[in-house]
Amino acid sequence: QKEVEQNSGPLSVPEGAIASLNCTYSDRGSQSFFWYRQYSGKSPELIMSIYSNGDKEDGRFTAQLNKASQYVSLLIRDSQPSDSATYLCAVPRGGFQKLVFGTGTRLLVSP
Amino acid sequence: EAQVTQNPRYLITVTGKKLTVTCSQNMNHEYMSWYRQDPGLGLRQIYYSMNVEVTDKGDVPEGYKVSRKEKRNFPLILESPSPNQTSLYFCASSYRDLREQFFGPGTRLTVL
Numbered sequence: 001q002k003e004v005e006q007n008s009g010p011l012s013v014p015e016g017a018i019a020s021l022n023c024t025y026s027d028r029g030s031q032s033f034f035w036y037r038q039y040s041g042k043s044p045e046l047i048m049s050i051y052s053n054g055d056k057e058d059g060r061f062t063a064q065l066n067k068a069s070q071y072v073s074l075l076i077r078d079s080q081p082s083d084s085a086t087y088l089c090a091v092p093r094g095g096f097q098k099l100v101f102g103t104g105t106r107l108l109v110s111p
Numbered sequence: 112e113a114q115v116t117q118n119p120r121y122l123i124t125v126t127g128k129k130l131t132v133t134c135s136q137n138m139n140h141e142y143m144s145w146y147r148q149d150p151g152l153g154l155r156q157i158y159y160s161m162n163v164e165v166t167d168k169g170d171v172p173e174g175y176k177v178s179r180k181e182k183r184n185f186p187l188i189l190e191s192p193s194p195n196q197t198s199l200y201f202c203a204s205s206y207r208d209l210r211e212q213f214f215g216p217g218t219r220l221t222v223l
Contacts, residue, residue, distance in 0.1 A: 042216075043201055043216055043217050044154070044214050046212060088153070090154075095208070096208035096210055098156055098169060098209075099144070100156075101153045102153060103151065104153060
């Protein structure tokens, strides 16, 4: 089992809809999680971090962590074509020194 | 402007010819890291550094070397590149640990 797993997609949603991106992880001891966005041909950029169970909201983005089920989700409300990108889930290992990424989910938002 | 810079951005080389990819940040960050990105495998960590003269292996360190003699610079050295090191390389930095990393623009390396 991979440490961090994501569906590669593409996930296609119409403009204005809610996009739901999921990530599962294998280490029950994981405490923190990060979501990065990567536009085609660009470098990853951090959009959300979550350190505790439950939801964390930042503008149109909501990160949801469910430790019991070992998954973390990213919801994007009112999706825009500019949200079309690959979303990478990442989990630290060894404190905050090593980082393990999932392979990413490609999101396509159609006008 | 706060940034992480990498040079070169593109490089085509031949097997066995030593090369260095430079990484520099102007944010006084302590933590720096190198990743490679390959289709289907995602981003994988090569090496990281918690501060000057402190470096450690990530998940795929074989065939790579790093050094951290100055806080702002973290070069990646391939002493004898092989075709399986053809990849897109990213350098990243953050204030103290990996929690808020800023990524450089990437270096696309092709080893023939």
